[in-house]
Amino acid sequence: MRIALYRKWRPQNFDEVVGQEPIVKTLKNQIKAGHISHAYLFSGTRGTGKTSTARIFAKAINCLNPIDGNPCNECEICSGINKGTLLDFIEIDAASNNRVENARDLIDTVSIPPSKAKYKVYIIDEVHMLSTHAFNALLKTLEEPPEYAVFILATTDPQKVPVTILSRCQRFNFKRIKKDEIKERLKLIVNEIGVEIEENVLDLIASNSDGALRDALSLLDQLVSTVSGKIDYESVISILGLTSKENIFKLVDLIIEKDIQNSLKLVDKIILEGKDINNFIEEIIAHLRNLLMVKVSKNPSEIIDASIDYIKELKNQAGRISSEEIMRGINIFIEAENDAKTFMQPRIALEMAVIKFCRIEYDTSLEVILNRLNRLEEAIKSGNVNINVNLREEHKKETKQILKVEEAAKQEAKEEAALTVDVTLDEARIAWQDVLNYLKVNKRMSLASLLNLGDVTSVKNGEITITFEGKYAFSKKKIEEGDNKKFIIEAFSKVLRKPVRIRLEVKEEKNDIEEAIKKTKEIFGEDIVEVVE
Structure with missing residues (x-):
């Protein structure tokens, strides 16, 4: 069976971990100094190397032949952890083992000393998924662990981990990996596996991985499996359902020109090509964000993770639109993104957003009203607005009389309409x-x-x-x-x-006798009933 790229190219030592240099440096120093803590918490978004680093750390503290804080990956201990056969290395998934019984089973094994390794290492992945009772059961062991036990807790949501657990761990926050670092790693892998791929394809994969190297490797694996021969940009756009950079620029150009007809035609063309509408809206928002960064930043290359040519194109387009308009567009498309998730036809949400962005008169948002007020203030300050405040008294009287007549006519019309x-x-x-x-x-x-x-x-x-x-x-x-x-x-x-x-x-008041006489007459008739006083 073919092994997935993200598993095949999983880091085996600290030097292969990408984008987490401060964490790697700290852990290596602890290993070389022999200052091993009993509990660690690795937190961060998916695919940033938390579990891989935990496995490397487990090997390094138990390695029989460590090399400058790195595991040798050849000794009996390292091989046992790599193959998953070492009994002193326990890795569990808290998402599927979140009950208190699972926690107690794990704690029962802690009292048994390691059979071969120096330390008995427990890696608990997605630890935030443990139940409250399971956390409580684990807490006592973390308070007073045996000297040979090391716990490494990994989570994507540290806010859900109880404070009592957090306070007993050394915490390391894994950051998102930079686009350039992901690209370099992908370049190394494609050279090793002998795949021919265009440079801009690597940029595209790195951009769409959201800082997660594992996601980037999964995308690359999908492309390698699907495309025969050279992997080019157009093939990737088609397979991943993305919108080309050229189409995004063209659409924004048309919106700037207020060309609703051709904007909607382009949207129709992109959708007919099979592009995902939600992804399309996300890409428009990201593009507008980049335009805004170019407008407000003196050095946009420090904020926008992109090539020099791309930033140059952004600058050219940004010169044709104001910052207020860009922010209005971002708000419009964020609203469209939320609507698209609930609409039966998400295309309608996208088309409405394009129309609103093209024609400001269709947009009733607060930003638009403030923009109109700002323009009015500027016009007044510049003296382009003439306001005649010296009305004659006679004209005032005439106006009041007209208003009175109109009010009376309106009231009369209402009364006639009520009939x-x-x-x-x-x-x-x-x-x-x-x-x-x-x-x-x-x-x-x-x-x-x-x-x-x-x-x-x-x-x-x-x-x-x-x-x-x-x-x-x-x-x-x-x-x-x-x-x-x-x-x-x-x-x-x-x-x-x-x-x-x-x-x-x-209501007229009637006594009971009169009411009884009236009802009797109604039943028997007035000719038959005679009232005798």
């Missing part, structure tokens, strides 16, 4: 509580309290009738004072989203 509005009794009753809440929110608590004593009894031709019992007649009287009735009409119209009118009435 034709179709509002049912059920709709009015359902809206009742919302109307009361509307009045309360608008600081009309007393009016809401008075209105709450009544009830909606009928609706006809857009007129809602609110009836009060006789004992609450004072409520009707108070509501009819001032603008109270106007506020109630406004509340109902807002809640129902229809123009309505309001009619207030007091």
Whole structure:
């Protein structure tokens, strides 16, 4: 069976570890000085060498023939660890062994001294996946370990590891590996395995590995297995579903020119080529970020991990767009990236983002409003805006009269519209509580309290009738004072989203005898029933 490249080219000594020089130097010094701690915590993102470094460290502290802090990889101990046959070297995955029972089984073996090696080494990968009870079981052993036991905990999420565990470990943070370092390692490997590959392909693989050498080796392995002959840039773009650098530059050029038609055509072409939409949006965001860095930085090559030619192209494009516009674009496409993950058709999110970026009038974000205000302020400061504040008194009076007439006409139109509005009794009753809440929110608590004593009894031709019992007649009287009735009409119209009118009435009081006589007449008829006093 063929061995994957990331396994075949796994570092076997400290000198082969890529991009973690400070950590390697510290560990080698500890080994040479004999100052070995009982517990270490290796944290960092995936593929940065945590487990590989732990295995090298385990070999180095037990090696029978160490060479300047490095393991010899030839002695019985080193060979046993490389083959996985040494009983004094235990490596477990906490993700699949996270129960307290697994932790107790491991702790039981700690009391047994090593059979061949000097130190008994325990590597617990993804240690943050252990349960709370498992951590508690492990804690006692970390507090008082045997002198021959060494624990190396590896994790991608150190925040989930309890503080009581962290405080008992020497902690080493593995950083993301630089693009140039990944590229050099890939170049060494392709030369060794005899694969012909273009230089810009190595740049592309290194850029898409996100600082993880293992991811870069997996991508290279995929390409070696798929492409026969020389691996060229276009083949990689097609296989990995990426968008070419030229297309990204072209799309941003079209957006800068406000050319919606051709921008959408280019998006359509890229999608039809089978490119992943989410990856495409991520690449646009990364490109805009690089443009922004070029705009704000005096030496962008220190911030942007890219070739001199690429940075030169960025500078040319950045000269045609403002920093505010770039930041607006980044926000637009970040929003599109989130929308694309939830939309049934992510393409729509991408196309909306392109349209928004091309036409600022379609963008109602806060940044756009601030940008418009800034331009208005600049125009006022430069004197390009003339504001006439010396209006004549006569003109003011005329304006007020016109406003009054317009207001009266609007009110009359509302009343006429209410006559034709179709509002049912059920709709009015359902809206009742919302109307009361509307009045309360608008600081009309007393009016809401008075209105709450009544009830909606009928609706006809857009007129809602609110009836009060006789004992609450004072409520009707108070509501009819001032603008109270106007506020109630406004509340109902807002809640129902229809123009309505309001009619207030007091229910007539009838005694029980009169009510009984009325019901009897209704049942038997007025000719048959005779009332005798």
